[in-house]
Amino acid sequence: MNVGIGLPTTIPGTTGEVLVEWARKADAGPFSTLAVLDRVAYHSFDPFMALAAAAAVTRRVRLATMVVVAPLRNTVLLAKEAASLDALSGGRFTLGLAVGARGEDYKIAGVDQRGRGRRLSEQLEQVRGLWEDGRIAPQPDGRPGPPLLVGGSSGEALARMARYADGYAHGGGPARAFASAAAKARAAWLDAGRPGTPALWGMAYFALGAGSAESGANYLRHYYAFTGPFAEKVAAANLTSADAVIDFLRGYRDAGCDELILFPTLSASDQVDQLADIVS
Amino acid sequence: MKAVVVGGGPAGLYFALLAKKANPSDQITVIERNPPDATFGWGVVFSEETLGALRDADFESYDEISTSFARWNAIDIYFRNSRIRSRGHVFTGISRKVLLNILQRRARQLGVDLVFGQEIGDLAALREADLLVGADGINGRVRQAYAEVFRPTQVLHPTKYVWFGTNLALDAFTFIFRRNQDGLFQVHAYPFDARTSTFIVECGEETWRRAGLDQASERDSIAYCEELFGEELNSRRLLSNRSLWVNFVTLRAETWHHENVVLLGDAAHTAHFSIGSGTKLAMEDAIALVDALRRHGQLEAALTDYEMDRQPVVERFQAAALESSRYFEDVSRYERFDPQPFAFNLLTRSGRISYVNLTLRDPAFVRSVDAWYAAAATGSANGAGRLTPPPMFAPLRLGALRLANRVAAAITGEDTARNGSPDEGHLRQLLSAAETGAALVLTEMTAVSPDGRVTSGSTGLYTVEHAEVWGRIVAAVHERAGARIALSLGHAGRRGSMRPRREGIDRPLRQGGWTVWSASPIAYTPRGQVPRAMDDGEMRKVIRQFTEAAELAGGCGFDLLELNLAHGYLLASFLSPLSNQRTDDYGGSLANRTRFPLAVVDAVRSRWKGPLAVKLSASDWMLAGFSLDDAVTVATALKHHGCDLIHAVMGQNVAESRPDYGRMFGVPAADRIRNEAEIPTLAAGNIPTSDEVNTILAAGRADLCLLDWLDSTPQ
Ligand SMILES: Cc1cc2nc3c(=O)[nH]c(=O)nc-3n(C[C@H](O)[C@H](O)[C@H](O)COP(=O)(O)OP(=O)(O)OC[C@H]3O[C@@H](n4cnc5c(N)ncnc54)[C@H](O)[C@@H]3O)c2cc1C
Numbered sequence: 003m004n005v006g007i008g009l010p011t012t013i014p015g016t017t018g019e020v021l022v023e024w025a026r027k028a029d030a031g032p033f034s035t036l037a038v039l040d041r042v043a044y045h046s047f048d049p050f051m052a053l054a055a056a057a058a059v060t061r062r063v064r065l066a067t068m069v070v071v072a073p074l075r076n077t078v079l080l081a082k083e084a085a086s087l088d089a090l091s092g093g094r095f096t097l098g099l100a101v102g103a104r105g106e107d108y109k110i111a112g113v114d115q116r117g118r119g120r121r122l123s124e125q126l127e128q129v130r131g132l133w134e135d136g137r138i139a140p141q142p143d144g145r146p147g148p149p150l151l152v153g154g155s156s157g158e159a160l161a162r163m164a165r166y167a168d169g170y171a172h173g174g175g176p177a178r179a180f181a182s183a184a185a186k187a188r189a190a191w192l193d194a195g196r197p198g199t200p201a202l203w204g205m206a207y208f209a210l211g212a213g214s215a216e217s218g219a220n221y222l223r224h225y226y227a228f229t230g231p232f233a234e235k236v237a238a239a240n241l242t243s244a245d246a247v248i249d250f251l252r253g254y255r256d257a258g259c260d261e262l263i264l265f266p267t268l269s270a271s272d273q274v275d276q277l278a279d280i281v282s
Numbered sequence: 283m284k285a286v287v288v289g290g291g292p293a294g295l296y297f298a299l300l301a302k303k304a305n306p307s308d309q310i311t312v313i314e315r316n317p318p319d320a321t322f323g324w325g326v327v328f329s330e331e332t333l334g335a336l337r338d339a340d341f342e343s344y345d346e347i348s349t350s351f352a353r354w355n356a357i358d359i360y361f362r363n364s365r366i367r368s369r370g371h372v373f374t375g376i377s378r379k380v381l382l383n384i385l386q387r388r389a390r391q392l393g394v395d396l397v398f399g400q401e402i403g404d405l406a407a408l409r410e411a412d413l414l415v416g417a418d419g420i421n422g423r424v425r426q427a428y429a430e431v432f433r434p435t436q437v438l439h440p441t442k443y444v445w446f447g448t449n450l451a452l453d454a455f456t457f458i459f460r461r462n463q464d465g466l467f468q469v470h471a472y473p474f475d476a477r478t479s480t481f482i483v484e485c486g487e488e489t490w491r492r493a494g495l496d497q498a499s500e501r502d503s504i505a506y507c508e509e510l511f512g513e514e515l516n517s518r519r520l521l522s523n524r525s526l527w528v529n530f531v532t533l534r535a536e537t538w539h540h541e542n543v544v545l546l547g548d549a550a551h552t553a554h555f556s557i558g559s560g561t562k563l564a565m566e567d568a569i570a571l572v573d574a575l576r577r578h579g580q581l582e583a584a585l586t587d588y589e590m591d592r593q594p595v596v597e598r599f600q601a602a603a604l605e606s607s608r609y610f611e612d613v614s615r616y617e618r619f620d621p622q623p624f625a626f627n628l629l630t631r632s633g634r635i636s637y638v639n640l641t642l643r644d645p646a647f648v649r650s651v652d653a654w655y656a657a658a659a660t661g662s663a664n665g666a667g668r669l670t671p672p673p674m675f676a677p678l679r680l681g682a683l684r685l686a687n688r689v690a691a692a693i694t695g696e697d698t699a700r701n702g703s704p705d706e707g708h709l710r711q712l713l714s715a716a717e718t719g720a721a722l723v724l725t726e727m728t729a730v731s732p733d734g735r736v737t738s739g740s741t742g743l744y745t746v747e748h749a750e751v752w753g754r755i756v757a758a759v760h761e762r763a764g765a766r767i768a769l770s771l772g773h774a775g776r777r778g779s780m781r782p783r784r785e786g787i788d789r790p791l792r793q794g795g796w797t798v799w800s801a802s803p804i805a806y807t808p809r810g811q812v813p814r815a816m817d818d819g820e821m822r823k824v825i826r827q828f829t830e831a832a833e834l835a836g837g838c839g840f841d842l843l844e845l846n847l848a849h850g851y852l853l854a855s856f857l858s859p860l861s862n863q864r865t866d867d868y869g870g871s872l873a874n875r876t877r878f879p880l881a882v883v884d885a886v887r888s889r890w891k892g893p894l895a896v897k898l899s900a901s902d903w904m905l906a907g908f909s910l911d912d913a914v915t916v917a918t919a920l921k922h923h924g925c926d927l928i929h930a931v932m933g934q935n936v937a938e939s940r941p942d943y944g945r946m947f948g949v950p951a952a953d954r955i956r957n958e959a960e961i962p963t964l965a966a967g968n969i970p971t972s973d974e975v976n977t978i979l980a981a982g983r984a985d986l987c988l989l990d991w992l993d994s995t996p997q
Contacts, residue, residue, distance in 0.1 A: 120938055124808055130786055131809075146785055157903075157941035165937075166786040186943040189968035192990060193931070193943065195726070195849075196783055197696045234583075235590065 003255040005281050006035030006066070007274065008205075008265030009056060011047040013221055016269040018055070021047070023271050025056035029063045031278035035096070037066040037205075037263045042074060043106040044225075050083045057091035064094045068205060068263055069153040069171050071102030073118040074111045077125045081132040085139040088148040098171045098203070099126065100153035104228050119158050126150065126166035151203055160187055164194035169201030169260070174236070177253030180204050184258050204259045206250055208241040209267045210276040215242040218267035240267060244280045251281075283308045283575075285413040288402050288424055290314030292326075292378075293547025293564035294417030295385035300339055300572040302392040310394045315401035318386055324447040324481075324523065325352075325375045325474025327455075327558040332566065333374065339569045343388045350380050352473045356454035359625045360514060366625040370643030373455055375474035381561075413581065414543045415571075417564075420533060422549035432545065433536040439554065441611055442495070442527045443484040444503060450518035452479045457628060458514050459613065465489025466614050467510060470556060481520060482555065483507050484610060490527065500525060530554055530607065532600065538593075539585035546571060551596045553603035556610055557632055563599060567592055602632040615957045619982055622654040627981035633946075637672070637976035651980050673979035674972055678721070678986060680926050680962065681893040683841055685721035685766055688979055690964060690988050692770075695726030695740060697782035702729060702742025709755050716763030720989070723765055727772045727846050730827040733796050734773035734852070737780045743771065743831045743838075752838040760839070769835045770897065772846025773824060775855050776800035776813035788937065799824075800855040801862035801869065801878075807937045815864070816852075821878060824852070825885045832890040842927075844895040845886060847916075849934035853879040854899055857916065858908040858935040872912055879916075880923055887924040895927035895964070896920050900951035903932060903939035910951055917959035927986070928955050929964040943967070946974055953983035964988065 007028050010016045028036045036056055038049040053065045065087065072080060088095040101118045102108075108115040132138050133147030152163035153171035163170050170187040172180050184202050191200045209218025219237040226233035241247045247264070254262045266273045285301060287294045290312045298310045328336075328351075337344040351374045359366045390396055405427050408414050416424025425432050451473060458469035466489060470482040490496060495503055504520045533552045538545040547564030571588045578584035609631035616624055625647075629635055641648045652672055653665040659676035678685040693715055698707045708725075715723040729735040729742040742748055752769070759767045774780075779795040780788055788807050799820060800813035816824070828845070835843055847853045855861040856878045862869050868878050887894060898920075900913035917928050930952040933941050941947075948967030956963040965984035969975060975987045 120808075123938065127786070127789060127807065127809055130789065134785075135792065157943055158938070160943055161933075161939070161941050165788060168785075185945070185968060185970060189943040189947070189990065190941070192694065193934070193967060194787055195694055196787060197694050198784070230586070232590070234587070 003251070003259050004034035004261045005032070005251065006037055006064070006261060006263040007031075007033045007277060008068075008263055009036055009038050009052055010266045010269035010273075011038045011049065011052045012041055012044060012225060013266065013269045014045040016047070020269050020271060021052055022055055022059055024269075024274055025063075026059050027271060027274040027278070029060035031274060032282035033063055033278070035064040035066050035261060035263060036060065037068040037265070039265065040067060040070045040102070041104065041107060042071070043104070043110040050087055053087055053095070054090060057087065057094070060091075064096060065091055066096040066151075066263070067098045068203065069098035069100040069102075069151065071107055072099040072125050073101055073121045074107060074113050077128050078132060078138065080125070081129040082138045084129070084148060085133055089140040093145070093148075095148040096151060097129075097148050098151035098153060099167075100159070100171070106228070119156075119162070122152075123162050123166070126152070126162065130166065149201070151201070155183060157186075157190075160190040161194070163187060163200065164190040164196055167200070169203060171203045172205065174205050174207075174239075176239070177250070177257045180254060180259060181257035201260050202258060203261045203263065204254050204257075205263045205265060206241055207236070207239070207267050208247060208264045208273075208277060210242065210244070210247075210273060210280075214268050214273075215240070218242065221267045247277070247280050283413060284411045285310045285415060286408045286411040287312040287415040287417055288405075288408070289416070289418035289422065289549065290316075290382070290386070290396065290398070291417060291419055291547065291564065292381060292385065292561050293549070293568055294415065295382065295389050296343075296565045297415060297417060297546055297568035297571055298394045299343065299385060299389040299392050300568055301575065302389070302394045303340060304572055304576055306393065311397060312389065312394060313397045313400050313402055315399065317398050318383075318396075319379065324445065324478065325377050325472065326381065326561040327373055327375045327472055328562055329374075329559075330372050332562040335566060335569060339572075340388070343384055346384045346388075347376060347381065348374075350384070350475070351376050352475050354453055354455070354473060357629065358452075358454040358456045359621070359628055360456070360458040360460075361621050361624050362459075364621045366621050366647075367454065368625065368629060368640070368644050368647045371455070373472065375472055375480075377474045377478070378561075380475075409542065412542060415546060416543060416549045417546040418549050420531060420548045420552055422545070424543060425535065425545055425549050428540050428543060431537065431540040435534050437532045439530040439532065439607055439611065441484050441486055442490045442529060443482055443555075444507075444525050444527045445523075446481040446483065446504070446507070446525050447521035447523060448479050448481040448515060448518055449477060449521065450479055450481075450515055451477055456514075458511060459617075460510060461617070462510060464493035466617070468610060468613065469511060469514070472558075478521075483511075486611075495527060503527065532604070532607075534600065538589045542581060544571065544585050544588070551600065553596070553599045554607035556606045557599070557603045559599050559603065563596060566595070602634050606632040615954070616982065620654060620658070622651050623980060623982045626651045627983070630977050630981050636973050637980060638973045655980060672972075672976050674975045674987075676979075678962075680842070683766065683893045685986070686764075687719070687721040688986050689720045689975065690722040690724060690768075690986055691715040691718055691720040692724040692966075692988055693726050695736075695783065697737050697739030697784065699739050699741045702732060702735060702740065702744060703748055704741045704751050704755060708741065709758060712755060712759055712767065713763055716759045716765035716767070721765060722768060722842065722986070723759060724768045724770050724844065727770050727774075727851070730771060730773050730824070730831040733778060733799070734775075734824075734827065736774040736778055736851075737782050738791060738794060739782045740774070743769065743834050744827065746834075749834040749838055752835075752840075756839040766841040768842035768844050768895065769838070769840040770844045770846060771828070771831055771835065772897075773827070773852035774798070775850070775852025776804070776806045776810070776861075777850055779811060799852065801875075802855075802864055804861055804863070806850060816868075816878070821881070825882055828882050829885045829889050832886045836890060836892070840892070842893050842895055843886070843890050844897055844929060845883060846897050847879050848897040848899040848929075848931050850899075850936065853882060854935050857899075857912070858902050860902055860904060860907045860936045872915060876916055876919060880919060883920060883923050883925060893926040894924060895929055896925050897929040897931060898955075899933060899935050900930045900948075900955065901932055902935045903941050904936060907939070908935060910954055913951060914954055914958045917955045917961055921959055921961040925961070927962050927964055928952075928959070929966065930955055930984075931966055945970065946978070949978055949983055952978075956984060957982065962986070
């Protein structure tokens, strides 16, 4: 199992300088991927912008969106941004897409939330097609475009994943929950008659070092406030010690996870160093 | 804190005493409409885990409860003049009245204020308390008063049941199935003290009416049931206690709290009595609520936490209870079973107990099931007492074909075929599938014509060259792996002319595509090619292509031929009303929609001598779509047209549906088709381990299983 780290793009107060510094450290560390979340109606960075900046200061680490709320975006521009980022980074990009869970994001973007699942299906098909026929890619080099992930827990999301994507992005939770979602993702893939197997990505949050647990939990409560009582659960699941991280990695590895992304809940860049120590 | 509890059942009393114990300065009142000793019903059952929770929550009441328990460890199943006993289970039962008396005493001792004989109508005055607890049961006032917030839904179960007692002392959880001139009746009975047992009688509504029970007085009902179950009752009596025939209601509510009001127990949720968990859930709710109140200073946080904690648990039980109740509602489907598989099916009905669990609990019982299965599979005398394999390794006969075991493996096409011709890659894939030990391997769907291919790399069987390559593959699978091989034959219809599937499916070919055909001119995906509607000439052509392919398949030496009526390909597009909107003889009614697929089956059947299977999407997973009921009708027709096996799959007739890929997701379809259309079935869909395979087979839900890991093992 590969272990990646998130960029603190959704932690209020994070500066551009911090993001760039963070990306450099991640590239130098043991991480496979540098990933971002997406949220519009929040004090957060645009995921593609942030990854473009990261691409410029990194050479090795892969870059991923986990995940971008696709129905909020114009499909052609989305495909072009993704292709650009892939070219900028020398083919290091993975595009994760989902319908997203937040009503405010749809409201502020002026997009109707109804029918968002069907719209995502169409977008997935279209994005692939646009990449392949090379009309919008900066480098029409005939490559099929970056790998695609789809997130979401419903049967519809899994069917969409199996139909159009290369892998599944799970939304977080204990290893048990991941294992059961992974089994369904594989079943959907097999049922669809896709050759090969889906890449299975997982995610979790962490806050390391003395005194960081509390502010990490507060951030998560705020970030997930829209889910009501669920926010408390997410906050309680935050990984706040080396042992907790190691246990969690083991659980996910045994559950068949291919790539686990650990997202920060504090933007101090020593978080990267502390996690790097544990992961390596 | 000042709390008022409406309802003095297990939920209300237990909450009150735990809350008072946690915080003796709180003022807690329970208001119950009945007098302390009046209660409906007889005994209730608990599981081991519940007892552990009760012990931790309040040792004093636990101690009293556990000394009043009846304990037993067997389940008896009376079916067709035989009794099958399964041991190794753990049950405890207690009289509801005794339980309530213990809880009342303990509550009073701790200082809870108990008010009896007062029926609550208006809640306004009670809202002044800090907390109002609605523990007033399934018809609770509290939930009804705030229905627009709680948003309850109620599902009425179709069967009628009545809750009797009996002075027969049972020593097992007892299920009795008895058919008389009026229909099928079943009994759920269990002891709750040394002298008395609960005796619930259940039957379908029609049976109930035929028996005149809709008109019967309580006394007449008792007389009828005493006569019907005279043998098992052994001349003991049935006792009534406001015992009326009712339908069970499964209640769900979107939320269980609102401001300072919270629901507990049956007031919030019910789960069918056949898994005996109502009282357990009610008391666990009480524990969780008191815990949450203790943890959070703020009421809203505590009530939210309680609800978040309990809702997933309750949903799991409701799901299992639903499976269980469905089993009893449809049990006549299994009446032709022999007692061993009947009993095994009953014990594994809710999905919570599997072959392995039963083996641990009662090895002798599972041995007898294995022996029965092996004997039935080989047509020999019952092998009881001899070493027999588990069901997965029993052979299967399909016409002249004998499969060494009950596991099949299917190949996912890699789209490497050129002009339909399979290559070395296909041979390697099929061989490695066969080498897993699966008795049967299935090819990818192979096209009857160039236009019937899914992608430009799909395999076909429409030229003599194809037949030669397939013949070599069949011979290799036979000789090198000793497995049997099925040709899965189909026509892609509107899902044809697609790009190779590596980078996604249902993505139309940009260049070199071909015209696609379907029942009606509706594209599979919004950007897909709009198909042409099949006309008479095209139908005749397709029938000819299928028969020619079947003849070639015979020459190749395939052991089984599977026709594809699934996943939205050409023949399935006729079956589904979502893709078939024709107004001629091939559209409209189900019979019309089945006409063309059946014509293909007939034509193939007349040329193909071996066993014939049909892969059928048993549901569209859409409300207005092809349903499982339709699938049973179609499967029955297929049987009459000479089909030997139904490979039951789900969905994909339309691109956007509401699929569920949960464990064993295709098994309910295989089960219904097998036992209602009475034709052997191959079950598929998220079947992860041999435990599921053995459970499915021994319970008679299918005859053959596709095991997922065989397919996904990297080559
Ligand atoms: C046939 C059958 C078999 C069952 N078998 C089992 C079993 O084996 N094991 C098991 O665990 N469970 C079993 N149950 C379920 C079990 O009986 C209930 O789930 C359990 O009693 C729920 O407890 P409760 O306290 O929530 O509700 P209840 O027990 O229904 O208590 C509600 C109380 O509120 C009172 N009340 C209602 N309205 C008012 C009002 N307006 N004012 C004042 N008081 C009011 C009622 O009189 C009653 O005493 C069975 C149920 C049925 C129908």
